[in-house]
Amino acid sequence: MFARERYDIILELLNREGKVIVKDLSSRFNVTEDCIRKDLRYLENNNFLKRTYGGAIPIRKTAHYNKISDRRSANVREKLIIAKKAFDLIEDDETIFLDISTTNIMLAELLSKSDKKVTVITNMIDIISVLNMENNIKVISTGGVLSKDLNGYACSMTIDVISNYKFNKAFIGSCGVDLYDNSVTTFEVEDGNTKKAIMRNSKVVYIVMDNSKFYFGGTYKFAHFEDIDVIVTDKIPSDQIVGIMKKNDVNII
Numbered sequence: 001m002f003a004r005e006r007y008d009i010i011l012e013l014l015n016r017e018g019k020v021i022v023k024d025l026s027s028r029f030n031v032t033e034d035c036i037r038k039d040l041r042y043l044e045n046n047n048f049l050k051r052t053y054g055g056a057i058p059i060r061k062t063a064h065y066n067k068i069s070d071r072r073s074a075n076v077r078e079k080l081i082i083a084k085k086a087f088d089l090i091e092d093d094e095t096i097f098l099d100i101s102t103t104n105i106m107l108a109e110l111l112s113k114s115d116k117k118v119t120v121i122t123n124m125i126d127i128i129s130v131l132n133m134e135n136n137i138k139v140i141s142t143g144g145v146l147s148k149d150l151n152g153y154a155c156s157m158t159i160d161v162i163s164n165y166k167f168n169k170a171f172i173g174s175c176g177v178d179l180y181d182n183s184v185t186t187f188e189v190e191d192g193n194t195k196k197a198i199m200r201n202s203k204v205v206y207i208v209m210d211n212s213k214f215y216f217g218g219t220y221k222f223a224h225f226e227d228i229d230v231i232v233t234d235k236i237p238s239d240q241i242v243g244i245m246k247k248n249d250v251n252i253i
Helices: 003-017 022-029 033-045 074-087 103-113 125-131 155-163 190-201 239-247
Strands: 049-052 055-058 093-096 118-122 138-139 166-171 176-178 181-184 202-208 220-224 231-232
Touching: 003 022, 003 033, 003 049, 003 055, 022 033, 022 166, 033 049, 033 055, 033 118, 055 190, 074 231, 103 118, 103 125, 103 166, 103 202, 118 125, 125 138, 155 190, 166 190, 181 190, 190 202, 190 220
Parallel strands: 093 118, 093 166, 118 138, 166 202, 202 231
Antiparallel strands: 049 055, 176 181, 181 220
């Protein structure tokens, strides 16, 4: 097998498993461990991975900032899986908060088609539009200064309103998590501060995000793993990531 072929397989394994081990790769390709170390060094020098003791892990990347309107058409299948999982977590007579998130728009659509009787508090206009005609759902809007990029409210006025409520469950959007410092991220400072206020007032905090966001993130840290209870995602990530979350008492579903 040529080195270029090994590179492709190594990167495929890395993306799927979250890490690779020199000893395992040596056995898989039937080459020496020194040969594998040379492969990993080449891939690291070309910014494909980061070498660790005995193996390698993916390089963490910063996600591209996009307006909410541009995000709606991305990863639709994955978001629907997440929305269905979140929907099953909601019970009658609960008060829930749906944060600014394109996944939460899909969750609102599922609620609108159900007979669940819940109170939904939200700072996102799209969610208000989906739920405003449903008699079984009481909708409370936070109001505030409109962010056109987010199509929702994220400001000090919004935070003041949020502080007056208590939620059984909050479903929070995120640009990704950082496994190296145990943080949860977004892009906008005001959006992040608003998320903090939501989390402070919720009994259970769910982060809704697709699996790719375990490897990408935003630029503003609004929480740490200790602040959240569950990550709702489309598929369970690598054992390495599950282990990190377990150490921080965060469940993944």
